Amino acid sequence: xxxxxxxxxxxxxxxxxxxxxxxxxxxxxxxxxxxxxxxxxxxxxxxxxxxxxxxxxxxxxxxxxxxxxxxxxxxxxxxxxxxxxxxxxxxxxxxxxxxxxxxxxxxxxxxxxxxxxxxxxxxxxxxxxxxxxxxxxxxxxxxxxxxxxxxxxxxxxxxxxxxxxxxxxxxxxxxxxxxxxxxxxxxxxxxxxxxxxxxxxxxxxxxxxxxxxxxxxxxxxxxxxxxxxxxxxxxxxxxxxxxxxxxxxxxxxxxxxxxxxxxxxxxxxxxxxxxxxxxxxxxxxxxxxxxxxxxxxxxxxxxxxxxxxxxxxxxxxxxxxxxxxxxxxxxxxxxxxxxxxxxxxxxxxxxxxxxxxxxxxxxxxxxxxxxxxxxxxx
Ligand SMILES: Cc1cc2nc3c(=O)[nH]c(=O)nc-3n(C[C@H](O)[C@H](O)[C@H](O)COP(=O)(O)OP(=O)(O)OC[C@H]3O[C@@H](n4cnc5c(N)ncnc54)[C@H](O)[C@@H]3O)c2cc1C
Numbered sequence: 001x002x003x004x005x006x007x008x009x010x011x012x013x014x015x016x017x018x019x020x021x022x023x024x025x026x027x028x029x030x031x032x033x034x035x036x037x038x039x040x041x042x043x044x045x046x047x048x049x050x051x052x053x054x055x056x057x058x059x060x061x062x063x064x065x066x067x068x069x070x071x072x073x074x075x076x077x078x079x080x081x082x083x084x085x086x087x088x089x090x091x092x093x094x095x096x097x098x099x100x101x102x103x104x105x106x107x108x109x110x111x112x113x114x115x116x117x118x119x120x121x122x123x124x125x126x127x128x129x130x131x132x133x134x135x136x137x138x139x140x141x142x143x144x145x146x147x148x149x150x151x152x153x154x155x156x157x158x159x160x161x162x163x164x165x166x167x168x169x170x171x172x173x174x175x176x177x178x179x180x181x182x183x184x185x186x187x188x189x190x191x192x193x194x195x196x197x198x199x200x201x202x203x204x205x206x207x208x209x210x211x212x213x214x215x216x217x218x219x220x221x222x223x224x225x226x227x228x229x230x231x232x233x234x235x236x237x238x239x240x241x242x243x244x245x246x247x248x249x250x251x252x253x254x255x256x257x258x259x260x261x262x263x264x265x266x267x268x269x270x271x272x273x274x275x276x277x278x279x280x281x282x283x284x285x286x287x288x289x290x291x292x293x294x295x296x297x298x299x300x301x302x303x304x305x306x307x308x309x310x311x312x313x314x315x316x317x318x319x320x321x322x323x324x325x326x327x328x329x330x331x332x333x334x335x336x337x338x339x340x341x342x343x344x345x346x347x348x349x350x351x352x353x354x355x356x357x358x359x360x361x362x363x364x365x366x367x368x369x370x371x372x373x374x375x376x377x378x
Contacts, residue, residue: 002185004030004162006376007177009169009200010192011035012042013361014354016151017066017369018190020073023159025377030184031152031161032177034168038148040194041361044217044332046273046281047144048230050363052086052111052136053102053240059341059360060107060242062367069366070140074147077154082276083141085229088236088243089119089318091129094255095234097248099134107242111136125225125319141230141273144362169193171200172351188376189351195335197355201345204353208337211290213359214300216307217283219275219328222321227274233318235260239269263314266307270314279327282315288336304331334359342368350376 006022008015011033022029049067054060074081090096102108114133119126155161169191170178176185191200195212198205237243238253257264267286274280285307290296308329315321334356337343341358352372356365 002175002187004028004184004186006030006188006190006373007032007184007186008190008192009177010194011038011152011163012040012192012194013148013365014194014356014368015190015192016148016155017069017365018192018372019155019161019369020069020159020366021369021373022377023155023161025373027377029161030164030186031155032164032167032169032179032184034166036166038145038152041332041334042148043145044215044330045144045362046230046271046283047082047142047147047362048271048273049140049142050086050240050360051138052088052107052134053236053242054107054360054363055241055245056107059358059364062364063360065370066364066366067138067140070142073151073154074142077150077158079142079147079150080276081140082143083227083230083273084137084139086136086139086232087123087133087227087229088136088232089126089130089133090234091127091131091317092234092252092255093131094248094252095237096132098237098243098246098252099132101246101248102243103134110138123228125227125321127316127318127320129317135229139230143275172347187350190372190376191351191353192355193353194355195333197335197343197353201343201347201353204339204343204345205337208339208343210335210337210343210355210357211288212333213336214287215284215332215334216304216311217281217330217332218308218311218326220280220282220315220321220324221327222278222280222324225278225280225319225321227272227280227319231272231318233270233314235263235269235314236271263310266303266310268307268310268314270311270318272315272319282311284332285311304329334361352376
């Protein structure tokens with residue numbers, strides 16, 4: 001008998017989700033992670049578990065189920081929920097029209113349209129340009145850089161998962177996972193390598209043009225600002241499918257493109273979250289181009305500077321932040337591909353290779369993990 005029922009390669013949120021789903025069935029699980037500590041997509045993000053604005057159907061269903069699991073895991077592992085809900089503010093009448101249409105749909109259930117007067121009364125730092133808002137009570141936010149290591153430790157110490165840190169998975173083997181320190185024998189293997197997907201499913205990655213999306217993120221110190229929830233603006237409405245597919249979105253898109261072409265080119269969609277120390281996590285831009293290695297370092301540096309300026313410009317249109325100061329900045333990466341929302345391969349009946357390709361892994365991974373474990377173990 002193999003030492004484990006399941007070995008998972010990759011300790012990002014998707015790998016952890018698979019490990020959790022398997023332990024909940026009483027299976028013996030190991031995780032193999034090449035890094036000594038979490039540092040990829042799953043700790044570079046907002047930690048925002050988003051429901052409102054997700055595409056109707058499988059994505060929203062996965063997000064609702066994943067939020068349930070987040071509630072259970074955070075409670076059991078002692079991980080703080082930093083914020084609840086989202087305040088989606090409109091500064092153009094076209095954006096307000098999107099929010100009004102959305103509020104009347106099935107996905108708008110539980111959300112509340114708020115007049116500009118409410119915003120001015122309850123959210124002192126809001127920009128005077130805001131003409132109305134939608135409040136969604138459905139979202140959760142965790143501090144990703146703390147939550148991910150805490151979940152891994154909780155799986156290891158409280159759920160009996162064996163964790164091999166600093167060990168690189170090399171490929172699938174009959175009877176387990178080959179690593180740089182020998183084979184981890186297991187009845188089933190799931191590889192969740194994030195943007196390293198081409199190393200494990202090269203043909204699939206090529207067929208679906210898998211490549212990296214780079215996102216600029218900032219941490220901003222803004223004394224005395226208190227956000228009522230995670231704040232999103234007009235630009236976010238064009239990013240989330242649930243809003244972007246309303247009839248009203250076309251007019252907003254046209255206006256955004258004509259008024260802010262540089263934001264459109266850099267894929268800037270501003271979200272602002274707040275951490276328990278009061279700092280704001282602000283992002284992000286989306287850059288999909290691939291430069292040749294010779295030109296990439298200089299070009300990427302230029303883009304990072306430009307993206308930071310564009311993000312701060314858009315932030316100032318949402319929130320007044322006198323005396324605000326950027327105290328940290330980082331570039332996140334996740335894979336994108338023509339196959340959405342997942343790149344998924346089944347190299348054998350007992351093995352899966354999976355990467356999330358729509359940048360919504362914090363919101364959907366726990367449900368995806370449960371689906372795969374059902375596929376593999378019935
Ligand atoms: C800036 C930014 C903002 C985002 N905002 C949000 C958000 O608000 N809400 C949301 O839902 N999602 C958001 N996302 C997307 C989300 O972060 C990702 O979808 C998710 O983290 C993907 O998780 P993952 O486990 O697939 O990948 P990763 O987190 O990249 O994990 C993959 C892991 O596999 C390991 N690995 C790779 N190759 C090997 C190997 N050979 N051997 C061993 N280990 C290996 C890596 O070291 C890594 O730890 C955001 C992403 C970014 C970058």
